[in-house]
Amino acid sequence: MYILFKRFFIPVLAIFGLILSLTLSHDDEVVVSLAPESTLEITPIFERYEFGEGNTPAMHSMTSVTLPNGNLLGAWYGGTGEGKPDVKLFTSVFDSQRLSWSQPVAILDRYQASDQLNRFIKKLGNPVLYRHPSGVTLLFYVTVSIGGWATSNINVMTSLDDGQTWHRSKRLVNTPFLNISTLIKNDVITYEDGTFGLPVYHELIGEFSHIIRLDLAGNVLDSYRITDGDNTIQPSLMVYDDKTVVAMIRDSGRDIEKVHRNISYDSGVTWEEYQPTDVDNPNSAVFAFVDNNNRSWMLFNDSNRQRERPRNNLALAVSYDKGETWKVVKYLENPEKEDSHEGRYGYPWVTKQGDIFHVMYTWDRLKFIHLRFNQAWLETLL
């Protein structure tokens, strides 16, 4: 018996492993879930708020989601500077009745992240908030254990009470190379089966974009490549129907310096050849979104690296052909587009709340600007 066991141990183990591994297999069709249609106001609304100044010497990478009561939950990182050991993740709530942001609350520092992830964490970075249709709020964020941002990992923590308390973090595994170099910046898309796609990018050696599909438990189910390693990072996804998704992508190189575009006709699973658009990009983040009339909009720095201050304006552009061509309709900062203008405006984020759009971006890394406008205001720009 023992000899038989010894002789057949390995094949039996292999078959056991085969069965176990096959039981994990999923076979779901990937279909993008669309936001419900909203009632449109006729009167244009445009409001501007500033917040966060003085909370920490520097702050960056604002993200937000809509809460069931109509308020907004926002999150960002702040400290003495980007990548510093004292950087923490903060949250704040925008009260839609009082139209003001609450006092920021520090929810995570690197020591807490280390404790939750059971490993050394050197620094924290970009957060991305997502509210799942089931009511769970997820906060994705970046950590680094060794080196710079190119060796980042993505983690997720969840909240069952709209961001008041957070559960332990979980590490997402996205590469076979010590799981390093995956980062996040832009908004998530939801699929009809309850899974969702997080647009991520890779920065080590090759710089490229992909989507990782996750379930609510934070398990990575699949990964869909948007570009290859050709200086194309921070994809921002626009959903037009349950199958058509367009990605607008930051250029991180020095040759093209244009925003890139790619399109998928199967909910982001496979993508066409990505192409540069005519929109200048000085290696800075872009955010693209679709309005209630299925037009495309994009926030970006309308500049290139040859300028002395490439991030000293913030443009809002519209597209009528799903992001192929763009027309700037307004400069939200530095309207005259003066080269000498001091200031850096970056990392735009948009949360759509029915008829209302909330735009947030970093103002010189000292504070955040929050613009609140509606569809009618967008129509006045056309």
Add this chain to the structure above:
Amino acid sequence: MITLFAMFSSALIFMAICFGLLQVKRWGKYWPIAYVCAAVALVLPINNWIMIEFVRGFFSDISITTLFLVVCYLYNTIKPNSIQVQPSLKWFVLALGVFMFPMTMGATMFDPFAMGYTANPAYNYLVVTLAGIALIAWFFSHPHLALVIALALVANGVGLLESENLWSYLIDPVAVIICIFSFIFAGINKALRLRKSTEF
């Protein structure tokens, strides 16, 4: 369980590094001293962390293949030349590394790592192929390769690592580096032996 296993793996890899740096193979019967030193160093506090947390931070969770190679190395330091890792396993790891790493770094639009995720259409084929390779390897007397693949499949099935990707159980850069160095050292030893034999 995931954390415990990861900490155990990190401890083993730290010990292997310590044993390699200290040349414990030459210590003979005094190897337990090195073992105690490495075990103490593992829990040494540095600022707010202990050494093992740094190891996990730097290496992330290592694959079953690396774990197997590290265990073999540690066992050989205690009982020299008792386990000779079969070249078939090393070639398999190198071939996977050459195939996998350039593409996962963005060399092409095709991402082989995605095939290891459970919702990927290629996942079932990958599992069956690997199990087939394990059975063929076993049939043709390559038990190390067969055992590593079988263990990786089981570990993936029970979710022993924090990764949900089957490839994470099979390959990581540490395994590739170990295999490269193993071939280099084997080549050097062979050359030295050849030189000695021609001298006589």
